[in-house]
Amino acid sequence: MHGLAFDIAHFLAGGMVVASFLLLYQDRLYALIHVFALHSLVLALAVGWQAAVQGAHHLYITAGIALVFKAIVIPVALHRIVRRLGIHRTLETVGGVGRDMLAGTGLVALAILVMLPVTTAADALAREDLAFALAVVLLGLLLMVTRRNAVSLVIGFMSLENGLVLAAAGARGMPLAVEISVAFSVLIAMIVIGIFLFRIRERFDSVDMQAMDTFREERRR
């Protein structure tokens, strides 16, 4: 796999890392959801391209799942949740865009430093793919660590999961059953978290995690 095919795959995988960076500094929930949809769209394209290049037709299903569920259904659902909760106007204190960007850059460098030496035996595309996928996973974790809002946590978790799917698509011969189950587990997690958000909100009038922590602190004492 050389030339244009490699370049496009490289470009799409890199695009996911860029989308992860975009996620990091969105302080409005709608914007965050939109960028997540973009993230999933790029994932769908990347996986689809892998399917075409590798001639692995089952990967089209994975790409389809990514496109339908992660790029459309889940963002729409999250949109509705945010609207029903009435938090679409809240601004989330991201806490230093520069700091997060620097940390993110460091994580990407770390991912490449980790992945490239251990995968010398694999072909070039898989190596790049794995490095990018690890970077996406780490950035997703960083997003979850820096955010307070439960919706942002959900999105951080799902962007992390996108990174896993990217890694799975890059490595040849991952069975489809695993991917479907992973996708459905995310969907279920989504539903559960959605229900929890409403329940939490009924109890505390807020989806700010801080409120729950204060509540727990009080109960502890």
Next chain:
Amino acid sequence: MPLSLSLGLAMALLAVGLHAIAASRRAGCTRQVYGVSLAVCIILLGMALAHLLGGRTPITLTLPIGLPWLGAHFRLDALSAFFLIVVNLGGAVASLFALGYGQHEKTPERVLPFYPAFLAGMNLVLLADDAFTFLFVWEFMSLSSWALVMAHHREPANARAGYLYLVMACFGTLALLLAFGLLAGPDGGYDFAAIRAAQATPGAAALVLALALAGAGSKAGLVPLHVWLPLAHPAAPSHVSALMSGVMTKVAVYGFIRIAFDLLGAPAWWWGGLVLALGGITAVLGVLYALMQHDLKRLLAYHTVENIGIIFIGLGLALAFQANHMYANAALALTAALFHIFNHSLFKSLLFLGTGAVLTATGERDMDRLGGLIHPMPWTALAFLIGAAAISALPPLNGFVSEWLTFQAILASPELPQWPLKFLVPAVGALLALSAALAATCFVKAFGITFLGRPRSPAAAGARETDRYSLVALFVLAVLCLLAGILPGLVVDGLSPVVSVLNGGARLTAQSSQPWLTLVPVVDVKSTYNGLLVLLFMAFSGTGAALLIHRFASAAARRGPAWDCGFPEASPATQYTAGSFAQPIRRVFGSVVFQARERVFMPPPGDLRPARLEVELHDPVWERGYAPIITAVVALSSRFNAFQYLTIRRYLSLVFGALVLLLLGMVLWR
């Protein structure tokens, strides 16, 4: 065929356990469960006997259960057949005893489901032939016995005993898990046949031996891993105590023998030294602990520790001899150890069942509240006396033969070339002699205080003889103790296939051809023992002396009031007690080992409080070995307690930080 039948019977035991869950509150359930257990144990005993005495070749069987790429391997060879005999003999007698004893159980639903499961677990451990199956059934055996220990969980001491047992069982299984992991090697050959074929490096083999000692030793009660045993064994109902002490510890010894003699390949000489030293310390400490005890069941449990020490002395000698290719002596030591395993299962079950009979009759385990039981319970007293004489290694009973064989092996030790062993073995021999003498003292105390004298409490005064099932069970064991003592040659011949399997083909010479049933372990110029002659001599001299005394002295004797030292109406409290009997020993050994201190509290004139003699004992193993560990664990966990109350973000940050740190470490490491 016998193997699949054994497995089927073990499954039948499990099914009985399941049935008991549903039916345990029904009236006839106790009878059903113990009746079926008795029948199954007898069939298994017969099959194992036929396999061992028939000299059959090992049978293997692989079932497609368990790990998918491994399956469950089972094997019946001479070693497992011998231990099957031990387990099922004990199981059959305990079931027979429980047919009567179980009627007094107040919470049968907590005992009946687990009892057959426990028996099945022990049988399956002996048949397992791969590491996974072995560990699985081993843990099953531990858990079902734990459930039995917790049968009377309302008593606070029992809950603590159960907790400690669970912790130590987990530790033991962990050690065995690591041992099998090392044995299987990186390719994961968990099948015992593959492990036998592979050769471990000396370092790995030494580590496996240490882990096997820790794993099997913690279940068997090797010092310093014995702490749970004297708490847990007495906590269970008495027939289960008999099984745990008499039989389950033997299953643990089986695990050690299987690993050290069968799977591990050629031993190094210092292995023998290590096992010997541990065995010697265990024997003496066990009996010293026992002497300090006034609780009858706990005393017996400490004696189990002592006897495990004696067994490990034999095994250690066998390892040392094998390492020096002295297979004739190794056969002697191994025979002694196996013989003692068989004997201990007999007399320890007998003593625990006898204690169970006392417990049913009086509701008391504390010796200082018993006494004079020989009058209401003459048959139980006779059986208990035979067991006590056997465990004290008095001829012509079986305990003497196996300890004598162990001493014969010790006397052969100057032939060992290594100087450390030349010094160590006589020292261990001295420890063994000391522990045998102290055991006799201890059982004079146990029998004398419990059965002789006058009752010390109303409960003891109102005791009645136990039921017929229990008596039959007691006397089956007592007769077996006597038979194994006067016909030791038959037992030694029965053991010889096991010994030759473990010892590279070498075994003791066949004893059945010796005239007059004499036991000749090596050559007859060295040493021989004839239990039958000893029995005849004792019978004749005893009867003769009794006749003479009766003829010349009885007529002259007259009954009169006893001299009461000027204190009329002496109360039963003026008798010797367990504590006063043990006092000389406590002064000699206890002040060093247990830091025993005695204080006399004498009230000043005018004070109406009674004078008191207080004895303070410290458990060296617990205070030096376990207490620091517990303190450290508690300190650490209270330090980390704060981690239980972090926010979600903090937890996420911890995970994230740990991941980034590990990745960084990976980058820098390369």
